[in-house]
Amino acid sequence: MKKTIFFVCIALTIIPLTLFPQSGSTEEGRAVWIHASIFDQEKNTAVIQIREMMDNYTEIGINNIFCFYCLKFQNQKEWNFLEVLLEEAHKRNIKVHPIFCPGQRVKLEGEIKEHPEWLIRGMNGEIYTYLNLANPEAREYIKRMVTETLKYDIDGIHLDYIRFRINQGFSYDKATCEAFKEEYGYSPIEAHHDCGSMVWCEWIKWNAKQVTTLVREIKEIIDKSGKDIVLGVDVFPDYETAKVLIGQDWELWAKEGIVDIICPMQYTNDFDIFRKSVKKAVKAANGKCLVYPGIACHSSHNKNTPEGVAQEVIIAREEGADGVTFFSGTSLTEEFMDKLKANVFK
Numbered sequence: 001m002k003k004t005i006f007f008v009c010i011a012l013t014i015i016p017l018t019l020f021p022q023s024g025s026t027e028e029g030r031a032v033w034i035h036a037s038i039f040d041q042e043k044n045t046a047v048i049q050i051r052e053m054m055d056n057y058t059e060i061g062i063n064n065i066f067c068f069y070c071l072k073f074q075n076q077k078e079w080n081f082l083e084v085l086l087e088e089a090h091k092r093n094i095k096v097h098p099i100f101c102p103g104q105r106v107k108l109e110g111e112i113k114e115h116p117e118w119l120i121r122g123m124n125g126e127i128y129t130y131l132n133l134a135n136p137e138a139r140e141y142i143k144r145m146v147t148e149t150l151k152y153d154i155d156g157i158h159l160d161y162i163r164f165r166i167n168q169g170f171s172y173d174k175a176t177c178e179a180f181k182e183e184y185g186y187s188p189i190e191a192h193h194d195c196g197s198m199v200w201c202e203w204i205k206w207n208a209k210q211v212t213t214l215v216r217e218i219k220e221i222i223d224k225s226g227k228d229i230v231l232g233v234d235v236f237p238d239y240e241t242a243k244v245l246i247g248q249d250w251e252l253w254a255k256e257g258i259v260d261i262i263c264p265m266q267y268t269n270d271f272d273i274f275r276k277s278v279k280k281a282v283k284a285a286n287g288k289c290l291v292y293p294g295i296a297c298h299s300s301h302n303k304n305t306p307e308g309v310a311q312e313v314i315i316a317r318e319e320g321a322d323g324v325t326f327f328s329g330t331s332l333t334e335e336f337m338d339k340l341k342a343n344v345f346k
Contacts, residue, residue: 027063028061028317028322028323029063029064029261029290029292029322029323029324029325030060030061030062030063030064030323030324030345031062031063031064031065031066031263031292031323031324031325031326032057032062032064032065032066032325032326032328032329032332033066033067033068033099033234033294033325033326033327033328033329034053034065034066034067034068034328034329034330035067035068035328035329035330036067036068036069036081036085037068038329038330039081043078043079043084046081046084047084047088050084050085050088051088053329054088054089054091054092054094055092056334056337057092057094058092058094059337059341060337060340060341060345061345062094063093063094063095064094064095064096064097064155064156064292064323064325065085065089065094065095065096065097066097066099066158066160066232066234066263066325067082067085067096067097067098067099068099068101068160069081069082069098069099069149082096082098082149082152082154083152086152086153086154090153095155095156096154096155096156097154097155097156097157097158097230097232098149098152098154098157098158099158099159099160099234100142100145100146100149100157100158100159100160101159101160101161101162102131102133102139102142102159102161102162102214103130103131103133103161103162103163103164103165103211103246104130104160104161105129105130106119106129106130106131107129108129111141112131112141115137115138115141117135117137117173117175118131118132118135118137118138118141119131119132119171120132120164120165120169120170120171120173121171121172121173122172123172123189128165128169130164130165130169132171132173132176133163133164133207133210133211133214133247134170134171134176134179134206134207134210135171135173135175135176139213139214139217142214142218143214143217143218143221146218146221146222147221150221150222150225150227150229154229155229155230156229156230156231156232156260156261157218157222157229157230157231157232158231158232158233158234158261159215159218159231159232159233159234160233160234161234162211162214162215162233162234162235162248163211163236163242163246163247163248164207164211164246164247165246166245166246167245167246168204168207168244168245168246169246170188170203170207170247172188172189177189180203180206183206184199184202184203184206186199188200188203191203204244204247207247208243208247208248208249209249210247211247211248211249212249212252212253212258215231215233215253215258215259216256216258218231219231219258219259230260230261231258231259231260231261232259232260232261232262232263232292233250233253233259233261233262233263234263234265234294235248235250235262235263235264235265236248236264236265237264237265237266237277237281238277238280239251239280239281239284250262250264250284251284253289254284254285254286254288254289255284255286255288256288257288257289259289260289260290261289261290261291261292262281262285262289262290262291262292263291263292263293263294263325264277264278264281264291264293264294265294265296265327266278266281266293266294266295267294267295267296267299267300267301267302267327268301268302269302269303269304269305269308271308271311271312271315274293274312274315275315275318275319277293278291278293278315278316278319278321279319279320281293281321282319282320282321290322290323291320291321291322291323292321292322292323292324292325293312293316293321293324293325294324294325294326294327295309295312295313295316295324295325295326295327296326296327296328296331297309297326297327297328297331297332297333297336298327298331299327299331306335306336306338306339306340307339309326309336309339309340310339310340310343310344312324313340313344313345314344
């Protein structure tokens with residue numbers, strides 16, 4: 001009888017550990033997206049602002065900060081913003097994940113100005129100020145910035161805008177078209193631009209592969225660094241349409257285990273839609289990575305209420321998510337935090 005009780009106790013100790021992804025922690029993820037530009041340029045003022053924000057977040061158990069940050073913004077200052085943020089956050093056991101935005105609009109300056117061939121070109125030759133993620137040199141540029149940031153005592157690298165422009169904003173520059181033609185025998189410009197064209201369908205898949213290649217390469221850089229750093233991604237909520245319309249095949253990233261955290265941006269006030277979306281994301285991740293659904297207090301897609309945000313936290317838990325991410329540091333106001341602290345984050 002004693003032996004039976006012993007083995008039952010061992011089983012009850014081990015089984016819960018299998019319910020969480022391999023990245024290990026059973027702690028609920030509570031993250032916030034913030035932007036470095038919300039803080040003052042003057043150090044003393046910024047330090048006060050950062051401390052106040054971190055103290056407020058500590059009260060509701062925020063344990064991860066996803067921070068929009070770029071080296072150029074950093075290097076223009078007389079003080080090191082990231083070092084200060086890391087120091088203040090780590091004092092409070094809050095992890096910091098600098099964000100990089102490979103597919104976001106870029107400024108024509110520095111290396112990018114010197115390499116216009118990195119930019120997306122339309123079918124008629126028009127230039128768009130976005131990096132072509134199918135261009136190997138453009139991907140190398142992004143990877144160099146990531147590598148530079150790994151010198152800091154960060155807890156993760158987070159990728160936002162890890163996609164092409166909305167509605168198949170792929171590049172039709174000569175080098176990209178030739179690279180595709182070398183594989184498939186046709187230039188995408190020569191194909192009928194509809195889903196009845198097999199070439200066009202392959203062109204869509206091919207561009208998604210280029211984005212996946214960048215994600216995989218960044219993961220390899222992190223792994224080779226030998227540091228205990230996770231890779232997270234912000235993604236459009238539905239992986240099936242995201243793959244086709246923006247080249248964001250995040251279901252594959254989860255299946256292959258090349259990302260550690262997925263944050264589907266599930267910005268809606270409709271609880272039924274939110275629940276279905278979270279359920280689908282958790283199923284897609286299949287325990288291979290953590291899922292932190294993105295909940296918007298206020299976004300371009302919705303304007304939520306403190307009660308609505310708290311209810312979506314409950315739904316995320318019910319559907320097996322590993323945590324939540326709030327959008328954003330500017331809209332997660334005292335009113336929202338008070339509601340969370342009194343309700344779901346007691």
